Amino acid sequence: MKIDKTYEGSFHIVGGDFSRAGEASTELKTIMLSVGIEDEVVRRVAIATFEAEMNIIIYTPAGILRYSISPGEIRIIAEDMGPGIEDIELAMQKGYSTAPDWVREMGWGAGMGLPNMKKNAG
Numbered sequence: 237m238k239i240d241k242t243y244e245g246s247f248h249i250v251g252g253d254f255s256r257a258g259e260a261s262t263e264l265k266t267i268m269l270s271v272g273i274e275d276e277v278v279r280r281v282a283i284a285t286f287e288a289e290m291n292i293i294i295y296t297p298a299g300i301l302r303y304s305i306s307p308g309e310i311r312i313i314a315e316d317m318g319p320g321i322e323d324i325e326l327a328m329q330k331g332y333s334t335a336p337d338w339v340r341e342m343g344w345g346a347g348m349g350l351p352n353m354k355k356n357a358g
């Protein structure tokens with residue numbers, strides 16, 4: 237099915253709230269499927285947004301995930317309150333992570349989030 241209009245919205249993400257990990261990206265996935273986006277595109281967007289959402293939860297006090305689903309393009313903007321990434325090139329490297337031990341113990345911090353976002357996004 238082809239979409240014929242634009243769907244927009246946003247999700248607030250609270251830093252440190254691991255109980256809601258993946259909530260925004262899961263909800264967006266449901267929206268994409270309900271408007272008829274093809275599975276392969278949904279899969280890629282879901283991976284990229286999940287990683288962005290987790291990074292906001294792990295590394296920032298709060299953020300917002302905005303989406304715009306329109307014919308021919310799905311645009312995602314992940315914005316947070318900082319502190320930002322000082323060395324983007326370094327942070328983009330596979331396996332690079334500054335996640336503290338307690339985060340790693342929960343299974344996060346493999347350093348693959350940003351590379352996977354790049355891989356799955358246009």
Ligand SMILES: Nc1ncnc2c1ncn2[C@@H]1O[C@H](COP(=O)(O)OP(=O)(O)O)[C@@H](O)[C@H]1O
Nearest residue numbers: 291295320327333334335345346347348349350
């Ligand atoms: N939203 C963000 N704010 C601040 N730093 C970030 C953010 N997202 C990523 N980073 C930094 O980039 C590093 C790499 O991120 P990523 O590839 O997702 O791996 P991981 O989350 O497993 O550490 C993080 O360890 C962190 O230092």
Ligand SMILES: [Mg+2]
Nearest residue numbers: 290291349350
């Ligand atoms: Mg990450």
